[in-house]
Each structure stands twice: as C-alpha cells, then as structure tokens.
Amino acid sequence: MALQAIAFYLMAAVTLIAGLSVILAKHPVHSVLFLITAFFSAAGLFVLMGAEFLAMLLIVVYVGAVAVLFLFVVMMLDVDFSALRRGFAQYLPIGLVVAGVLAAEMVMVAVSVATTGAASANAVPAASGPDVSNVVTIGSVLYTDYVYVFQGAGLVLLVAMIGAIVLTLRHKPGVKRQNIGAQVGRTPKTGMRIVQIQSGAGVEEEATR
Numbered sequence: 001m002a003l004q005a006i007a008f009y010l011m012a013a014v015t016l017i018a019g020l021s022v023i024l025a026k027h028p029v030h031s032v033l034f035l036i037t038a039f040f041s042a043a044g045l046f047v048l049m050g051a052e053f054l055a056m057l058l059i060v061v062y063v064g065a066v067a068v069l070f071l072f073v074v075m076m077l078d079v080d081f082s083a084l085r086r087g088f089a090q091y092l093p094i095g096l097v098v099a100g101v102l103a104a105e106m107v108m109v110a111v112s113v114a115t116t117g118a119a120s121a122n123a124v125p126a127a128s129g130p131d132v133s134n135v136v137t138i139g140s141v142l143y144t145d146y147v148y149v150f151q152g153a154g155l156v157l158l159v160a161m162i163g164a165i166v167l168t169l170r171h172k173p174g175v176k177r178q179n180i181g182a183q184v185g186r187t188p189k190t191g192m193r194i195v196q197i198q199s200g201a202g203v204e205e206e207a208t209r
Contacts, residue, residue, distance in 0.1 A: 008048055015041040032071045039063045053134040 018038035025031040039062050046055035142150055 004048060008045065011041045011044040011048075014038075015045070028074045029071065032067060032074055035070070036063055036067045039067060051134055051138075053138060 015038050018034045018041060021034040022031045022038065025034060039058055043055040043058040043063075046052070046058065
C-alpha cells in the first residue's frame with residue numbers, strides 16, 4: 001500500500017510539473033516532449049486505478065499519434081517563435097486573471113454538478129466481477145448511460161476537424177481541379193470533337209495543326 005501511494009504521488013507530481021513545463025518551455029519541441037511525459041505519467045495513474053485499457057489508449061492514441069504528429073509539425077514548420085512571443089509579458093497579467101476566473105468557474109461547476117446536479121442522482125457504479133474485463137465495463141457504461149454524450153463529443157470533434165480543414169485550405173492558382181458540375185452537365189457538343197482526317201495525313205500531324 002505504501003508503494004502504491006509513493007508511486008501515485010510521484011507520477012502525480014511529474015504530471016503537474018510536465019503540464020506546467022508545456023506552457024512555460026521556451027522551445028516548442030521541448031513543450032511537445034513535456035506533453036509526452038505528462039501523457040506517460042497520466043497513463044501510470046490510470047494503471048494504479050486499475051484502468052489498464054484507458055492507460056493503453058492514452059499511450060497508443062495520444063503519445064503514439066497525436067503527440068508525435070505535434071512534434072513532426074513543429075519541427076517541419078519554419079515558424080518565427082520570437083515574433084509570436086512579443087508582448088507576452090505585457091499581456092501576462094490579463095492572461096493570469098482570465099485563467100484564474102476560468103479555473104474557478106470549472107471548480108464551481110464540477111462541485112455543483114457532483115453535489116446537487118445530474119451527477120448526484122447517478123448510482124455508484126458497481127465493481128466488475130473477476131471474469132469481466134475493463135473493456136467490457138467501460139463499453140457497457142459508455143454506450144448505455146453516456147451514449148448521447150459520446151455521440152455529442154464525436155460531433156464536436158467532427159466540426160473541429162472540418163473547421164481546421166476550412167481554415168488551412170488554400171487554393172493555388174494554376175492547379176487543375178475536378179469540376180463535378182461541369183462533368184455532369186456536359187453535352188455531346190462540349191464532350192465530343194469530330195476531326196476530319198485528310199487522306200494520307202497521320203493523326204499526330206493533324207492534331208498539331
């Protein structure tokens with residue numbers, strides 16, 4: 001029991017320090033590396049809670065895909081970060097005030113929902129039997145009690161993906177693109193050209209005229 005408590009406090013401290021370092025690091029590559037460290041520590045906390053499936057998802061999805069993608073994008077883009085940091089100290093007090101207000105609101109909402117809100121009426125989830133895995137337990141709760149919340153989260157991610165594509169899409173001049181309307185609405189006059197080949201003249205010779 002003491003070993004589990006030491007591991008919990010150690011990984012919790014690493015998670016908090018790594019999370020702060022993501023924001024405070026001067027180099028963006030270092031921020032991504034600290035983010036990966038925070039994900040690994042959070043996965044360790046999930047293992048201590050007995051949620052091995054969530055820990056595996058955190059490592060495979062976030063560390064193996066999202067964080068690595070962030071790292072490659074940051075390393076490939078030639079961004080002038082010194083220009084982005086101009087005026088950071090000037091707007092730091094306002095940012096701290098806004099962050100404090102948002103954190104206080106989140107705490108107030110979480111406490112009110114847990115005590116007097118919808119979460120207070122929920123029954124305590126029963127412990128799974130020895131023959132039931134974490135995947136079955138999470139799936140049964142996720143797709144029964146929280147199915148609408150799960151679908152809503154999927155719609156939010158879909159809208160975010162579409163917004164990112166729209167904001168980053170750039171049409172370059174001179175690039176041939178498919179026009180579906182012109183293809184569907186073409187007529188025999190526009191879609192076919194009759195060429196009269198003279199006797200003795202080759203096709204290539206006639207086409208170059």
